Amino acid sequence: MTSLLITNALVVNEGTLRELDVYIDDGRIAKLGADLSSQPADRVIDATGKHLLPGMIDDQVHFREPGLTHKGEIATESAAAVAGGITSYFEMPNANPLTINREALEDKYQRAAQKSLANFAFYLGASNDNLENIKSLDPKAACGIKVFMGASTGNMLVDKPEILEGIFQYAPTIVVTHCEDTPMIKANEDQYREQYGEDIPMSCHPLIRSQEACYKSSSFAVELAKRFDTRLHVLHLTTEKEMALFRAGPLAEKRITAEACVHHLFFSEEDYEAKGSLIKCNPAVKKASDRQAILDAINSDLIDVVATDHAPHTWDEKQGTYFKAPAGLPLVQHAVVSMLEHYHRGQFSLETIVQKTSHNVAQLFQIENRGYIREGYWADLTLVDLNAPTVVDDQKLYSKCGWSPFGGYIFKSSIVATLVNGEVAFEAGKVNQSVRGARIAFER
Numbered sequence: 001m002t003s004l005l006i007t008n009a010l011v012v013n014e015g016t017l018r019e020l021d022v023y024i025d026d027g028r029i030a031k032l033g034a035d036l037s038s039q040p041a042d043r044v045i046d047a048t049g050k051h052l053l054p055g056m057i058d059d060q061v062h063f064r065e066p067g068l069t070h071k072g073e074i075a076t077e078s079a080a081a082v083a084g085g086i087t088s089y090f091e092m093p094n095a096n097p098l099t100i101n102r103e104a105l106e107d108k109y110q111r112a113a114q115k116s117l118a119n120f121a122f123y124l125g126a127s128n129d130n131l132e133n134i135k136s137l138d139p140k141a142a143c144g145i146k147v148f149m150g151a152s153t154g155n156m157l158v159d160k161p162e163i164l165e166g167i168f169q170y171a172p173t174i175v176v177t178h179c180e181d182t183p184m185i186k187a188n189e190d191q192y193r194e195q196y197g198e199d200i201p202m203s204c205h206p207l208i209r210s211q212e213a214c215y216k217s218s219s220f221a222v223e224l225a226k227r228f229d230t231r232l233h234v235l236h237l238t239t240e241k242e243m244a245l246f247r248a249g250p251l252a253e254k255r256i257t258a259e260a261c262v263h264h265l266f267f268s269e270e271d272y273e274a275k276g277s278l279i280k281c282n283p284a285v286k287k288a289s290d291r292q293a294i295l296d297a298i299n300s301d302l303i304d305v306v307a308t309d310h311a312p313h314t315w316d317e318k319q320g321t322y323f324k325a326p327a328g329l330p331l332v333q334h335a336v337v338s339m340l341e342h343y344h345r346g347q348f349s350l351e352t353i354v355q356k357t358s359h360n361v362a363q364l365f366q367i368e369n370r371g372y373i374r375e376g377y378w379a380d381l382t383l384v385d386l387n388a389p390t391v392v393d394d395q396k397l398y399s400k401c402g403w404s405p406f407g408g409y410i411f412k413s414s415i416v417a418t419l420v421n422g423e424v425a426f427e428a429g430k431v432n433q434s435v436r437g438a439r440i441a442f443e444r
């Protein structure tokens, strides 16, 4: 493997910003220092004026393989991820077949080892009758256990209290939840159907998938976790009200943590008029005041992680009426630049962005040797230019679905290069398709 020297980078890491050289050998960060020009490197990247971040570790993506590969595949979606500065991802179980047993989980690891450009790990999904599979899971064999406590794409709803109690009581590793109360949503759907028929305006999505439906389900998840002392991570929070369920304080002391997603930080209900079904996702994009509360909760550490919930559907699928258009957005390629947009707006510091997209994910899921720019750690790195804009152009998308909810937008920053285990996976606007990520190891 080649050695690489990155010189004069503005390194954002562990709450500091320092100009440093980074020497990479055999896939790992071998040395960090003010001047490493004497190191014998095969290649030198001059990073003067550019910021070097630990690569984003996205703890929530849907890459659609196996079974839904007309929407996306591990190869295409991981290419989009590295083009966007994401170096590792955790993938969700609502594929076909569902990832609810050891065989399906191992099948995904094997596929990813062949095809994934970024590092990978997979969730075991909970079903209404796989408690034995959950109990017997080796905690190092999956990033966590995913429970759809609200119905979404893939019919994986588990909401009977007695089944959830078993899962929360016996899960051998972290439980992550999608929280929306399905009976409340169904009642809202009936009400809006009565008013509009099948063609309900997309702007009703946050009223159907309401704040109350989110709160009811997420407060139940938190209650269960407290009762059984479960390690719980609640995914994609969208409402101001839910923020009261979480607390700030050192991550190491938390048993209950929270995630928000880039699209909920970017869009609000005002965008339904222009974007329609292109921003239909579960949980729904809600009010501008909810978005502001989530942005604030990230800064005050009520929310620990920012992820994407990358969920591609084809353009044609997305054209249907309210009930036909599936929920979910392709996001990995612009997640980091969308976070940097909040930096430009004065909302987040660069240090906070790095903490929420990388350090905290590594700490919270107990990832081995990733998530920080430290000597001895894997060289998963993203070089960004805060002053070179990214135009979101459908022609330049790597996701198989070929569209983006950010279509037409110009972000102020761009991804210059992405390194995965010391290999250049993306540079000068091009993905290096020959790079392969590794299976993520957990210290559990």
Ligand SMILES: NC(=O)N[C@@H](CC(=O)O)C(=O)O
Pocket (backbone or CB within 6 Å): 062, 094, 152, 153, 154, 178, 280, 281, 282, 283, 309, 311, 312, 327, 328, 329
């Ligand atoms: N987020 C979404 O709206 N959709 C996801 C499923 C999910 O995470 O709910 C999908 O897989 O399409």
